[in-house]
Amino acid sequence: MQDPRQVILRPIVSERSYDLIGDNRYTFEVAKQANKIEISQAIESIFGVKVLKVNTMSVKGKPKRVRYAKGYSRSWKKAIVTLAEGDTIEAFGI
Helix, strand or coil, rough: CHHHHEEEEECCCHHHHHHHCCCCCEEEECCCCCCCHHHHHHHHHHHHCCCEEEEEEECCCCCCEECCCCEEEEEEEEEEEECCCCCCCHHHHH
């Protein structure tokens, strides 16, 4: 995966992710195959910031039901990126 836009899929907008912005940590949905180095390089090239640390986790799909059919929502990968002091990402609107 070379293209950074294929690694970083979208920012995660939630109450918890907005609380982490105070600690200079930003949350993104990333490609399932991406590793921490690829995520770090993609964030640095897209937003022009210095990444100090990347934490990743795989989010399992939750059980869902539509009438009689049972299934699961999709599983995905989340990355919490810690930036250097003084760097910010404006995509979150803060």
